[in-house]
Amino acid sequence: MNRKRVAIQGIKASFHEEAAFKFFGENIDTIECSSFKKTCEVLKNKEADFVVMAIENSIAGSLLPNYTLLRDYHLCIIGEVYLSIQLHLMALPGVKFEQIKNVESHPIAIRQCIDFIDEYPHLNIVESSDTAACAKRIRDEQLTDTVAIANQLAAKLYGLEILERRIESNKKNFTRFLILSEHNGWDIPNPNKASLSFETNDEVGSLAKVLNIFAEHNVNLSKIQSMPVLGKRNEYNFYVDIEWEDTAAYKEALSKILRYTINFTLMGEYIKNENVK
Known part of the structure; x- marks a missing residue:
């Protein structure tokens, strides 16, 4: 069986490689990249099968440029890893x-x-x-x-x-990493988390209506991040992570929010993972 090729930002023994090992196990080939954009290029050129990309840190916050890369390269999220940052x-x-x-x-x-x-x-x-x-x-x-x-x-x-050992100031410091693929052909059994991106209609309360639909269907909003739409004043892309227990209710919620959103993209459905080690 061929070893998985996983592109990481940084070199071997970086936190990105540690996250890759945690998700895939150590029987992989990690491909060192000098930047996050380079990891996307390597995946696009089929020199890697997956990318591991940090998306947020519990202290430093979101890595905003990486949200732009996710959208620009149309990458599919197939999993996530939470890694305790021990320095x-x-x-x-x-x-x-x-x-x-x-x-x-x-x-x-x-x-x-x-x-x-x-x-x-x-x-x-x-x-x-x-x-x-x-x-x-x-x-x-x-x-x-x-x-x-x-x-x-x-x-x-x-x-x-x-x-x-452990010289970090906050011992509860962790980073969330996304596991990315170039295509959406992965059959993830029983997903319970999804990442979406969309704009809302230019109407009062459009975003509130979207969020209320999630609430009405018992779909938990675990994160929302806004980013300006390039070249459009006062327009924003919203990146949303949601979690659910009832798949039918989740599907119904998705169908209902479409009427209030523009450029809706389902960026990936995957298994929620908050096992921080």
Whole structure:
């Protein structure tokens, strides 16, 4: 059986690869990409079977440009992963804390560890595009005066020693990742969550009517995100995640909201997953 090819933003041992392992298992081939747009291009060119894409963080909020990519590339959501973001301070084996001059990581990871970092004002903070890339650079260049903030997977892959564990300020920090495919041909058994995008009619109360239809059919609105429609003043795309127990009621709700929406897209039906580890 062919191994699944999964495109990730970042390099091996990044949080995106950790999320890919959590969803697919470790018997996959991860394809490293320098940007989220690149992951979409790799999928479009059939160089990957799936994309794992972060969409929101419990502290930093939504990754708004990724909603635009989902729509522009017509990607289908077939699953989701919630990953606990655990950040560790790591260095080459044998390096002592007293030797450290530089701390390297992704700017969001740095912000999430600011309470720890503030205790050591003499350290020079260096921002990078990827947490795992910082760990790899320390290994490749044998840097004895630099530490990385990254996950345990990075420490293991690049042979680094963890000096301080769980230095993130908020221990309940998690990121939600979407599992994406180029086509909607996946038969997901018994889906109970869906992602939609739509605009509403330019009438008073149009969005309220849509939301009321969901409520009347016991369909739970778990997220709503608005994005301006490019080039159209005061017009917005709404991205909505909904959950249900009664599939028939969910289908009926969808049919009823169509009269109040424009450019409606069902971006994917999948299994709700809030198993945060």
